[in-house]
Amino acid sequence: MTTSQAAISARNLTLTLGSATAPVEILKGLDLTVGTGETVALLGPSGSGKSSLMAVLSGLERASGGELQVAGQDFMGMDEDALAHARRGRIGIVLQAFHLLPTMTALENVATPMELAGAPDAQRRARAELEAVGLGHRLDHYPQQLSGGEQQRVAIARAIAPRPQLIFADEPTGNLDAATGHDIVDLLFARRAETGATLLVITHDPELAQKCDRVLTLGDGRIASDSAA
Numbered sequence: 001m002t003t004s005q006a007a008i009s010a011r012n013l014t015l016t017l018g019s020a021t022a023p024v025e026i027l028k029g030l031d032l033t034v035g036t037g038e039t040v041a042l043l044g045p046s047g048s049g050k051s052s053l054m055a056v057l058s059g060l061e062r063a064s065g066g067e068l069q070v071a072g073q074d075f076m077g078m079d080e081d082a083l084a085h086a087r088r089g090r091i092g093i094v095l096q097a098f099h100l101l102p103t104m105t106a107l108e109n110v111a112t113p114m115e116l117a118g119a120p121d122a123q124r125r126a127r128a129e130l131e132a133v134g135l136g137h138r139l140d141h142y143p144q145q146l147s148g149g150e151q152q153r154v155a156i157a158r159a160i161a162p163r164p165q166l167i168f169a170d171e172p173t174g175n176l177d178a179a180t181g182h183d184i185v186d187l188l189f190a191r192r193a194e195t196g197a198t199l200l201v202i203t204h205d206p207e208l209a210q211k212c213d214r215v216l217t218l219g220d221g222r223i224a225s226d227s228a229a
């Protein structure tokens with residue numbers, strides 16, 4: 001696979017946080033290539049760098065060094081404003097804590113980011129995506145009126161409605177019971193398959209990991225293993 005065919009291409013990627021006098025190395029020269037349309041599970045103990053790696057790959061955090069191409073964009077050459085612009089429409093993010101705006105309805109939570117990005121048909125697309133995740137009857141409900149599983153469905157709809165090239169999910173079932181989490185995993189993979197997006201998911205759930213094409217294990221800021229699921 002060439003770099004031009006890859007959704008993600010990282011070479012000698014480093015991330016150092018803290019102060020100049022007390023630096024903390026988080027990512028330590030990591031190499032990673034993820035193909036377009038691939039599904040990848042990211043495993044590893046707490047503190048191994050999983051969330052930091054996802055933050056860097058999704059443009060939420062700037063790497064300290066190395067090379068990084070994401071969705072055809074050179075993330076290493078961008079400042080925070082440029083990274084925010086590069087994420088828009090290209091990258092969808094689903095987090096454990098949902099992060100829905102409490103003063104907005106389900107429809108508004110999905111439509112507003114697209115409206116801010118200038119999408120002319122944001123309301124229609126938001127409505128269609130909420131229907132696709134089984135919430136067509138909950139469009140006007142606020143987050144506090146929805147169950148945890150329903151809130152995560154809204155979060156998935158918000159991530160996928162712009163039809164991003166990449167979806168990042170950080171412990172998407174972490175706040176859900178086992179049965180609801182199973183449903184959310186099935187939904188996330190079904191929507192990903194429908195759109196053809198590349199999916200990178202952090203999880204401690206072996207069942208979720210086995211649904212992916214590849215399983216990466218991080219250890220001490222590096223990739224300790226990389227295998228087919």
